[in-house]
Amino acid sequence: MGKLEKQQEIFILSALKQDSKDAFSILFQTYYADLVLFCGNFIRDKDSCEDIVQSIFLKLWSDRKNIQIETSLKSYLLKAVRNSCLDEFRHLEIIRQHEAEYESTTLDSYDTDNYILHSDLSDHLHRALEKVPELYREAFMLNRFEGLKYREIAEQLNVSERTVEVRVSKTLDLLRKYLKDFFLLLISIGIP
Numbered sequence: 001m002g003k004l005e006k007q008q009e010i011f012i013l014s015a016l017k018q019d020s021k022d023a024f025s026i027l028f029q030t031y032y033a034d035l036v037l038f039c040g041n042f043i044r045d046k047d048s049c050e051d052i053v054q055s056i057f058l059k060l061w062s063d064r065k066n067i068q069i070e071t072s073l074k075s076y077l078l079k080a081v082r083n084s085c086l087d088e089f090r091h092l093e094i095i096r097q098h099e100a101e102y103e104s105t106t107l108d109s110y111d112t113d114n115y116i117l118h119s120d121l122s123d124h125l126h127r128a129l130e131k132v133p134e135l136y137r138e139a140f141m142l143n144r145f146e147g148l149k150y151r152e153i154a155e156q157l158n159v160s161e162r163t164v165e166v167r168v169s170k171t172l173d174l175l176r177k178y179l180k181d182f183f184l185l186l187i188s189i190g191i192p
Helices: 006-017 021-039 046-062 073-091 093-097 099-107 118-131 134-144 150-157 161-178 180-188
Strands: none
Touching: 006 021, 006 073, 021 046, 021 073, 046 073, 118 134, 118 161, 134 150, 134 161, 150 161, 161 180
16 A cells, blocks of 8 residues: 555546546545544544544545545545544544644644655655665564564574574664654654
8 A cells, every 4th residue: 555646646536536436446445544544643443533534535435526636635635534533523522622722732733745654654664675785674574574583583594593683683773764754653663
C-alpha cells in the first residue's frame, strides 16, 4: 500500500467522476488503512475510526460527480477525517467539555498537507534499507521483520551472535541517519 502520485490522482479522480468502481476501489485500497490509523490519533476506538473512514468513502462515492479537490487527494481525505473526528467529539458529552482544548491544540496542530502516512514511512524505510550493506540488512530484517533472536540468526547465517548484534546495531545507526526526519515514527515502530 502506498500513496498515489499527482498524475495518478488526477486520472483516478477523473475516472471516479465517470462512475468507475475500479477507481473507487484503488482509492479505498490505497488510503483506507492509513486513514484509520490517522483517525486513531484523535479517537482511541478502532471501530469508531473504521466507521468514520467508511463514511468518508461513502460520501466520496456519493459526491463523486461534484467533488472539487484543490489540494492533494491525500490532504483532502486527511482533512475529511479530522473534520469527522471534530463532529464525533461534538456528539460526546465528556469530550464536549474539552472541545475547545482539542480543537485549538490537538487537531489543529496536525498539518494535514505534511502529515506522514505510515505508507510514506514504509516507502522511506525500504529505500533506506537498500542503502545498507547487504550483510547488515539481512541480519536486521531477520531480527526486526521476522522476529528471530540473535542466536537464531547467528545459526542461520553461520556467524557469531556478537556479529549479528553488531550488524543490527550498525543498521540501526544507518537508519537513524537516513531517516532522521521520521524520528518519532521510528520510535513508534521500535527503531530507537
